[in-house]
Amino acid sequence: MADLAAFQSWIGDFAAVVKDNEEYLTDLDRAIGDADHGTNMARGMAKVAALAEAEAFPSIDTYLKKVGMTLVSTVGGASGPLYGTFFLRMAGPLKGIEDADASDVGEALRAGVEGVLARGKAELEDKTMYDAWLPALEAFDASSAEGLGAALAAAATGAADGRDATKDLIARKGRASYLGERSQGHIDPGATSTAMLVETAARTLA
Amino acid sequence: MKKLINDPADVVDEALHGMALAHPDHLRVDHDLKIVYRKDGPQQGKVGLVSGGGSGHEPMHGGFVGTGMLDAACAGEMFTSPVPEQMMAATKAVDGGAGVLHIVKNYTGDVMNFEMAAELAEADAGTEVKSVVTDDDVAVKDSLFTAGRRGVGVTVLMEKIVGAAAEEGASLHDCADLATSIASTGRSMGMALTSCTVPAAGKPTFDIGDDEMEIGVGIHGEPGRERMKITSAKEIAAMLVEPVLADLSAARGDGVIAFVNGMGGTPLIELYLMYNEVAAILEKSGVTVARSLVGNYMTSLDMAGCSVTLLKAEDTLVRLWDAPVNTPGLRWGL
Numbered sequence: 001m002a003d004l005a006a007f008q009s010w011i012g013d014f015a016a017v018v019k020d021n022e023e024y025l026t027d028l029d030r031a032i033g034d035a036d037h038g039t040n041m042a043r044g045m046a047k048v049a050a051l052a053e054a055e056a057f058p059s060i061d062t063y064l065k066k067v068g069m070t071l072v073s074t075v076g077g078a079s080g081p082l083y084g085t086f087f088l089r090m091a092g093p094l095k096g097i098e099d100a101d102a103s104d105v106g107e108a109l110r111a112g113v114e115g116v117l118a119r120g121k122a123e124l125e126d127k128t129m130y131d132a133w134l135p136a137l138e139a140f141d142a143s144s145a146e147g148l149g150a151a152l153a154a155a156a157t158g159a160a161d162g163r164d165a166t167k168d169l170i171a172r173k174g175r176a177s178y179l180g181e182r183s184q185g186h187i188d189p190g191a192t193s194t195a196m197l198v199e200t201a202a203r204t205l206a
Numbered sequence: 207m208k209k210l211i212n213d214p215a216d217v218v219d220e221a222l223h224g225m226a227l228a229h230p231d232h233l234r235v236d237h238d239l240k241i242v243y244r245k246d247g248p249q250q251g252k253v254g255l256v257s258g259g260g261s262g263h264e265p266m267h268g269g270f271v272g273t274g275m276l277d278a279a280c281a282g283e284m285f286t287s288p289v290p291e292q293m294m295a296a297t298k299a300v301d302g303g304a305g306v307l308h309i310v311k312n313y314t315g316d317v318m319n320f321e322m323a324a325e326l327a328e329a330d331a332g333t334e335v336k337s338v339v340t341d342d343d344v345a346v347k348d349s350l351f352t353a354g355r356r357g358v359g360v361t362v363l364m365e366k367i368v369g370a371a372a373e374e375g376a377s378l379h380d381c382a383d384l385a386t387s388i389a390s391t392g393r394s395m396g397m398a399l400t401s402c403t404v405p406a407a408g409k410p411t412f413d414i415g416d417d418e419m420e421i422g423v424g425i426h427g428e429p430g431r432e433r434m435k436i437t438s439a440k441e442i443a444a445m446l447v448e449p450v451l452a453d454l455s456a457a458r459g460d461g462v463i464a465f466v467n468g469m470g471g472t473p474l475i476e477l478y479l480m481y482n483e484v485a486a487i488l489e490k491s492g493v494t495v496a497r498s499l500v501g502n503y504m505t506s507l508d509m510a511g512c513s514v515t516l517l518k519a520e521d522t523l524v525r526l527w528d529a530p531v532n533t534p535g536l537r538w539g540l
Contacts, residue, residue, distance in 0.1 A: 032428075034411065036284065076286035120318070174353055178424060182429065
């Protein structure tokens with residue numbers, strides 16, 4: 001079961017991981033984009049990480065909404081609206097829930113991933129963060145009956161596999177798509193930060 | 207990295223402060239939200255023009271705020287789209303009762319953020335907003351299978367021409383139609399001799415040899431379509447102009463506004479030299495240059511290189527192009 005404190009430690013952990021990997025994410029983006037994914041995510045997550053200390057949140061969903069709005073207004077680029085929309089939509093199914101179990105988190109995850117899809121209009125194998133989100137969601141659902149811990153661990157593996165698979169893809173969305181075949185051979189930065197987000201969830205939410 | 211900066215994190219903010227101080231009679235800057243406003247706005251009864259995008263392309267967009275062009279420009283972080291909060295604030299502030307037109311360059315982030323701003327504004331009620339997206343870069347092939355063509359040089363021409371129409375009192379509907387027609391009749395192609403260096407990254411965005419050039423670049427240091435050995439200005443001009451003419455299906459006798467744009471790191475003397483080559487190709491193709499623009503108007507930080515934009519221009523467009531404009535970046539007819 002995951003309560004508000006667990007969700008807050010998830011966000012705090014993700015912010016720390018992004019900070020540690022700021023240069024790595026920017027380097028990935030330099031290869032096929034415009035060299036700012038690490039900088040932008042680190043700037044936004046630093047603001048988001050400070051939320052939990054600055055104010056008391058009455059519930060998980062109010063907290064996640066604030067996380068989403070903060071990301072939308074601080075990250076910029078495509079990542080801001082995409083991650084912002086993920087958290088805003090994720091908040092919906094968690095309304096009124098104090099301790100989220102595997103089924104609650106699964107519904108929230110699905111709502112969030114559907115939000116990413118609606119905002120970004122990407123398809124599988126477009127070489128975007130969706131390539132990490134969809135396998136994470138499918139792996140979560142497949143292991144959901146075994147409990148939240150097992151489901152999140154499976155989701156983390158799914159996201160990591162999805163991230164690795166972006167290496168051989170030719171980008172069809174985002175700035176990397178302008179490179180055509182030259183985008184091949186590089187891991188997608190957005191799929192990489194998504195895998196970090198799911199991996200930190202597995203560490204903190206269960 | 208050698209740059210005239212204090213701290214990479216403060217570049218956008220400090221530059222906006224400098225801009226406000228340099229143009230106190232014409233501009234007003236909201237430093238919290240990083241929005242450049244026309245000082246005498248909002249203009250009652252006039253359609254408001256709002257654009258915006260990542261910083262690092264100066265003078266675009268903040269330098270095009272003023273009489274006869276934009277009412278507000280939202281500055282994002284370096285090469286990063288501004289956020290919906292900025293666009294919403296700018297939209298409300300410039301609304302003089304005739305509605306607001308958003309001019310958006312076709313980049314995934316810009317389009318998503320402007321879309322979110324429009325959704326939020328709708329929920330907020332009030333201002334009528336229309337959006338036009340520029341996507342004139344012919345270097346992007348197979349646009350059905352990518353994020354689509356990038357918005358580049360045509361954006362500058364659109365901001366000038368639609369700005370003039372709005373100043374004359376054109377309705378929101380007419381301004382949007384004019385902008386849409388400009389978007390469909392203007393095309394561009396760019397090239398780079400060097401990479402640019404984003405201050406926060408501290409090193410060049412891409413490596414390129416001393417004897418190499420990159421054809422089909424955008425304006426963010428993202429690599430282009432093709433890397434090749436550098437050649438003469440004459441041959442480079444042909445590589446840029448011919449695909450643009452082909453894509454425009456420009457015919458003998460067509461008039462155009464010809465725009466040679468510098469990427470920020472190329473001296474004006476080379477841009478004029480390039481324009482000489484561009485004009486020669488156009489003359490040979492029977493295309494008439496109705497008006498021209500040469501200079502650094504849509505830059506990519508310190509990147510060396512240029513782009514060529516051609517916009518088909520009949521009389522109305524030329525008349526609006528000639529109309530008075532008074533902004534830090536473009537100023538004539540006063």
